[in-house]
Amino acid sequence: MKLIVGLGNPGEKYSQTRHNIGWLFIDYLSKIYGIDVEKNKCDSLVGETKVNGEKIILAKPLTFMNLSGNAVVKLKKWYKVDNKDILIIFDDIDIPFGTFRYREKGSGGSHNGMKNIVQMLSTEEISRLRIGLGGLKHEKQDMADFVLQKFKKDELKNLEDIFFEASKKVEEFIEKE
Numbered sequence: 001m002k003l004i005v006g007l008g009n010p011g012e013k014y015s016q017t018r019h020n021i022g023w024l025f026i027d028y029l030s031k032i033y034g035i036d037v038e039k040n041k042c043d044s045l046v047g048e049t050k051v052n053g054e055k056i057i058l059a060k061p062l063t064f065m066n067l068s069g070n071a072v073v074k075l076k077k078w079y080k081v082d083n084k085d086i087l088i089i090f091d092d093i094d095i096p097f098g099t100f101r102y103r104e105k106g107s108g109g110s111h112n113g114m115k116n117i118v119q120m121l122s123t124e125e126i127s128r129l130r131i132g133l134g135g136l137k138h139e140k141q142d143m144a145d146f147v148l149q150k151f152k153k154d155e156l157k158n159l160e161d162i163f164f165e166a167s168k169k170v171e172e173f174i175e176k177e
Contacts, residue, residue, distance in 0.1 A: 001055040002174050003081045004029065005044075005072055007090040007113045010062045016156070018133045019147040021091040023060045025131065028163040029170065030058055042074035051174055057081075068113040069120025076121070087127045087173050090114055091147060095132035097155065098162055102129050102169045129169055131162065 008014065008023030016024075030037045030047055037047035037058050044059040057079055061071035068088075076086065090111055095101055105125045108115030118124055133147065151159070 001057070001079060001081055001085060003057045003059065003075055003079060003086045004170065004173075005059045005061065005068075005075070005086065005088050007065055007068050007088065008060060009064050014148070016150045017148050018151060019065060019091055021131050021133070021159075022089040024159065025089050025129075025163055025166065026058050026060050028160075029167065032167065033058070042078050043071040044075060046075070054174055056174060065113040066116055069116035069118075072117050073120045083121060083123055083125050084127075087129060087170065088114060088117060089129045089131065091133050092130035093133045093143060093147065095130060096134035097132050098158060099132040099134075100129060100162065100166045100169070101132075102173075103127070127173060129166060129173075131166060 004026070006022030006026035008020035014020050026037055033049045033051065033056065035047040035049045035058065037045050037060060039046050043063050044061045046057055046059045049056050057075070059075055061068045063071045072086070075081070090113055092101070092111065094110065104127045106128070107124055108118045114128065117126060
């Protein structure tokens, strides 16, 4: 069984914002796998399916970004998932827009949602897929203001291509033992 969690903030105010790229990616995956991610469970919206015989849970925590660890802990306990079978997807301002990075462990870095997950699970041994927002280092803008802005139309168009490429990493994660 694999638990794939996309980080974001609930509410219309946050939809289509850069900080909700994890939720947007879960929406993309839900279309690929033909499932709805609408069931309210463990402080998250969840959907379940099977991919090549492997049970897959897609989740979008409803706890707000900085408390994402609360929902992830509940999901882990409910589904009895090992840490090695959890993948967290979130935004990263330190990598360029249009790119992504996959790692199987590491700190939460500058991302408060991932920091909270690492703290709540008491481990850095959690796989993560960071999707780049970039640009902040070149702008004189507050980080919170930047990540809470809605995507520009041209950026939204590019997300489909980025998500297509990033979904290949998700497939690799699902297939690994």
